[in-house]
Each structure stands twice: as structure tokens, then as C-alpha cells.
Amino acid sequence: MKTAKKLGLAVAVATLGMGMSAASMAEEVNIGFSGPLSGGAALYGENVLSGLRMAAEEINANGGFDINGEMHTVNVVALDDQYSPAQAATNAKRLIQESEAPAIFIPHSGGIFALMDFNVEDDFLIMAYTSVPTITAQGNPLTLRIPPTFDGYVKAFTDYAIEEYGTKLAMGGATHEYAKIWGSMIEKAWEAKGGEVVAKNPMDYNKSADFFTGVSKLLAEDPDVMFVGGASEPTGLVIQQARQLGYEGAFIMMDQAKIDEAAVAAGGLEPLENTVGVVPLSTDESEAAQSFIKRYEEKYGKTPGSEAAYNYLAMHALVEAMDMTDSTDPKTIRAAMNDAIAQMDSSKNPYAVEEIDEAGGFVTMPTMSVVKDGKIMEVTF
Structure with a gap:
């Protein structure tokens, strides 16, 4: 991220003599989530959400991220859709209208397809946690598929x-x-x-x-x-x-x-x-995976699964793209995501994703x- 800008802002904050941290003065950027938080798939939804929240908390604890010289923090706005595509669409409308979220994470294909009917028109980025191959085959320019296809x-x-x-x-x-x-x-x-x-x-x-x-x-x-x-x-x-x-x-x-x-x-x-x-x-013995597992276990008291890890790295990549481009515009973020993945610190990338393919899929070996x-x-x- 832009260290020089952050340093300049930190100096400016210090000279105010108000005893306030950069994070406490930062503006919030709302990032949406719609998924099952009740019912039989509640644990699945919570696992996805835990990765997003862990990434957001790390970013905020580090002072947030810089947009045009102003520090911003991440606020995850989570809504329960009980695995219902119709409720996911309703939640997305609410997240756009009430929270002005530039991106919405959603972990089920039915909901993703429902959001793809209007996300380009309503101008928000779908962060799709699903391995259904046809998600990215649709050619939707504001949809990213996070895990590999099945x-x-x-x-x-x-x-x-x-x-x-x-x-x-x-x-x-x-x-x-x-x-x-x-x-x-x-x-x-x-x-x-x-x-x-x-x-x-x-x-x-x-x-x-x-x-x-x-x-x-x-x-x-x-x-x-x-x-x-x-x-x-x-x-x-x-x-x-x-x-x-x-x-x-x-x-x-x-x-x-x-x-x-x-x-x-x-x-x-x-x-x-x-x-x-x-x-x-x-069972992944790589340094990045083991580092993430250790930090997750310390925070949540249990071993993470792929839902947490993939969404954790996707949130870091999303924020990296906003920081790189000085923008929360969904189209601008989407265009920068490949570079953001390439520049991410390996400790934030437990699955070692190296690029995003032309269709919008994170490239990971099954x-x-x-x-x-x-x-x-x-x-x-």
C-alpha cells in the first residue's frame, strides 16, 4: 500500500495534538455480505463471514487504507439470507441503497445468479464464493469468482x-x-x-x-x-x-x-x-497457510476451512485494489484486482493465488x- 501517503497522513494527525489514532479519524467503506446465517447452512455462512471480518480487522488495526490522502477503514455489513436467492437479491438492494457498498460477498450460486441480473445496472461488484463454472462464463464484467471451479x-x-x-x-x-x-x-x-x-x-x-x-x-x-x-x-x-x-x-x-x-x-x-x-x-503445510491457520485459531479458537481462507484473501485483495487506485468505484476496483493479487503480501494469501483469469476467476489449483x-x-x- 502507499506507505508515503500513510506516513504523511500520520504526521498530520500527530501535529493536531488530539491524541486520536488515524483509524479513529478514518472514514468507513462498507463492504456487503449476504449469506446463510441461520438454518442448516448457518455454520457455512459464519465460516465465510469470519474470514471477511478477520481481514477487515487486520486492515483496520494497521490504520486502514489510503484513498487520495485520506485514511479509510473497512466495515463489513452482514445480512442473513437463509440461502434464499430472492432474499439475497433483497439484501443486495438494501446494501447498495443504505450502505453504499461497492462490493458484496455472497457464498451461494443461487444468490449470485440473482444478483447478476442487476449488479451492472446498480453498479456493484459481486465477490462470488462458488465453484460453479458458469458464474464467470456469463461474461458479467462486475463479478469475480473466488474459489476454483468444480x-x-x-x-x-x-x-x-x-x-x-x-x-x-x-x-x-x-x-x-x-x-x-x-x-x-x-x-x-x-x-x-x-x-x-x-x-x-x-x-x-x-x-x-x-x-x-x-x-x-x-x-x-x-x-x-x-x-x-x-x-x-x-x-x-x-x-x-x-x-x-x-x-x-x-x-x-x-x-x-x-x-x-x-x-x-x-x-x-x-x-x-x-x-x-x-x-x-x-493439511496444507505451506508457510502462508500455516500462518493464517495459527492467527485464525488464536482469534476464533478453531481450525479454519477454505471458506474462511478464500474470503480472507479476497477481502485483502479488494482493499489492496481500492488503495492502489484511490477509488471505491466498482469498475475501477475490478480493473485493478489482478495487480492487487500480484502485490499482496504472501501472509494475506493462504492459497497462494497468483492471478485472476480473463473471465474473472481467481486462479488456484484444485x-x-x-x-x-x-x-x-x-x-x-
């Missing part, structure tokens, strides 16, 4: 599961838009690989904690592999209840759910034996892991 996961997970566990698949994913897209793609990939989909029974992971009836319908067809996934906590419950009903097969876990987080709800890693999913952040003998093992693909 199409790479679909093929890799399918290939591995068929080769290792068998060809009969039962579809037991969630019912929200993101899960429907994931499910449709993995069904096609499974059949293209020569597998058979023997049962389909999507379940509402957001409203239920009792999945015995739905899981029983899937198990009646004696699958080798079960596709599951929504937020981590209900996904863990689905797996736990499948094991309680006697299921001994494998699981493919949609990337929204994280193995280590689902294990907490399932009662440990044992029920997740032979579960294929993404590599949890907790990963795959499997639970073997009670341990999470990374698999190269």
Missing part, C-alpha cells in the same frame, strides 16, 4: 471412485442450486465413465437434521458409492446416519463440504472412511483427498 473435481472424483470402489452410484446431494448443478455434472461424468446411477433422492440439507428416511431410499438400491454434499455440518450428519443404517460403501463429497468439518458432525473420521473430497486447508485408515490422504490427479 469441473476438475467432478472428473477426478468420478475416475477415482469408480476405479477404487465400484460402478453403482446413489445421488443424495442437497437441493439448492449449487448442489443441483454439481449433481447433474457428476451424474453425466459417472455414466460417461461406464458407471450406473442406481438411485436419486436429493435432500434439503438446510432445513433438516434427520436424513434417515432419505438415506434409506438410497441404500435400498445397494450402491457402491454415495454422492453427498451441501454445507459441511449437514453433510456430516448424512454420512453418520448412512453408517448407522449399515452402509459400508464409499462417499463422493461435493466440494462445498470439507472432510475435516464434516467429520466433526459425523463423530470423527471413522464414519468418513473411503470419502473422496477436496483437501482441507488444515485438489483431491481421500480418507484412508482414519487419515486424510492427498491424492494427485
Whole structure:
């Protein structure tokens, strides 16, 4: 960030003799968030929000950021949408009109698609936490996709599961838009690989904690592999209840759910034996990831997942772009985001994102892991 400007302002503040810090005199820039903060996906929404808030607090504790010689701080304005696209759209309108937010973070594809209907006209940047490939394929000039797309996961997970566990698949994913897209793609990939989909029974992971009836319908067809996934906590419950009903097969876990987080709800890693999913952040041994994990654990008392880490780095990049351009204009911020990513301190970038592609996606390599003998093992693909 612009150290010379900050130093000049600090001197000016000191000469006032008022005993006030630069941060206490700074103007606020509101950054919006709309996501599930109640219901079955509440933990997922809170995990996303924790990363945003952690980044904002670090930025503010460091004096904020400079726009044309004036210091500004970040204020995260968070609204609950209970995973509803319609409520997300209503929240976005409120965040623009009442809080004048130049950017809104949103962690579900249904809400993102709803906001894309009017974000260019209303002039705000969508910070999209979703791996749905079609988000950036839409060509929306004010949308950025934060995690990698899941199409790479679909093929890799399918290939591995068929080769290792068998060809009969039962579809037991969630019912929200993101899960429907994931499910449709993995069904096609499974059949293209020569597998058979023997049962389909999507379940509402957001409203239920009792999945015995739905899981029983899937198990009646004696699958080798079960596709599951929504937020981590209900996904863990689905797996736990499948094991309680006697299921001994494998699981493919949609990337929204994280193995280590689902294990907490399932009662440990044992029920997740032979579960294929993404590599949890907790197993990343890079210096940047371990630094973030340590600071997060000190602040929140728990190990962070990818939701927190990705949104943490995205908030830092967003503020870096505002600082670089002396602007809160969404179009100006968007144009500077690639340079902002490149200039970020590595400690603020736990996933080592190096660039944003032409479509607006943060470039990160997808990963795959499997639970073997009670341990999470990374698999190269």
C-alpha cells in the first residue's frame, strides 16, 4: 500500500495534538455480505463471514487504507439470507441503497445468479464464493469468482471412485442450486465413465437434521458409492446416519463440504472412511497457510476451512485494489484486482493465488483427498 501517503497522513494527525489514532479519524467503506446465517447452512455462512471480518480487522488495526490522502477503514455489513436467492437479491438492494457498498460477498450460486441480473445496472461488484463454472462464463464484467471451479473435481472424483470402489452410484446431494448443478455434472461424468446411477433422492440439507428416511431410499438400491454434499455440518450428519443404517460403501463429497468439518458432525473420521473430497486447508503445510491457520485459531479458537481462507484473501485483495487506485468505484476496483493479487503480501494469501483469469476467476489449483485408515490422504490427479 502507499506507505508515503500513510506516513504523511500520520504526521498530520500527530501535529493536531488530539491524541486520536488515524483509524479513529478514518472514514468507513462498507463492504456487503449476504449469506446463510441461520438454518442448516448457518455454520457455512459464519465460516465465510469470519474470514471477511478477520481481514477487515487486520486492515483496520494497521490504520486502514489510503484513498487520495485520506485514511479509510473497512466495515463489513452482514445480512442473513437463509440461502434464499430472492432474499439475497433483497439484501443486495438494501446494501447498495443504505450502505453504499461497492462490493458484496455472497457464498451461494443461487444468490449470485440473482444478483447478476442487476449488479451492472446498480453498479456493484459481486465477490462470488462458488465453484460453479458458469458464474464467470456469463461474461458479467462486475463479478469475480473466488474459489476454483468444480469441473476438475467432478472428473477426478468420478475416475477415482469408480476405479477404487465400484460402478453403482446413489445421488443424495442437497437441493439448492449449487448442489443441483454439481449433481447433474457428476451424474453425466459417472455414466460417461461406464458407471450406473442406481438411485436419486436429493435432500434439503438446510432445513433438516434427520436424513434417515432419505438415506434409506438410497441404500435400498445397494450402491457402491454415495454422492453427498451441501454445507459441511449437514453433510456430516448424512454420512453418520448412512453408517448407522449399515452402509459400508464409499462417499463422493461435493466440494462445498470439507472432510475435516464434516467429520466433526459425523463423530470423527471413522464414519468418513473411503470419502473422496477436496483437501482441507488444515493439511496444507505451506508457510502462508500455516500462518493464517495459527492467527485464525488464536482469534476464533478453531481450525479454519477454505471458506474462511478464500474470503480472507479476497477481502485483502479488494482493499489492496481500492488503495492502489484511490477509488471505491466498482469498475475501477475490478480493473485493478489482478495487480492487487500480484502485490499482496504472501501472509494475506493462504492459497497462494497468483492471478485472476480473463473471465474473472481467481486462479488456484484444485485438489483431491481421500480418507484412508482414519487419515486424510492427498491424492494427485
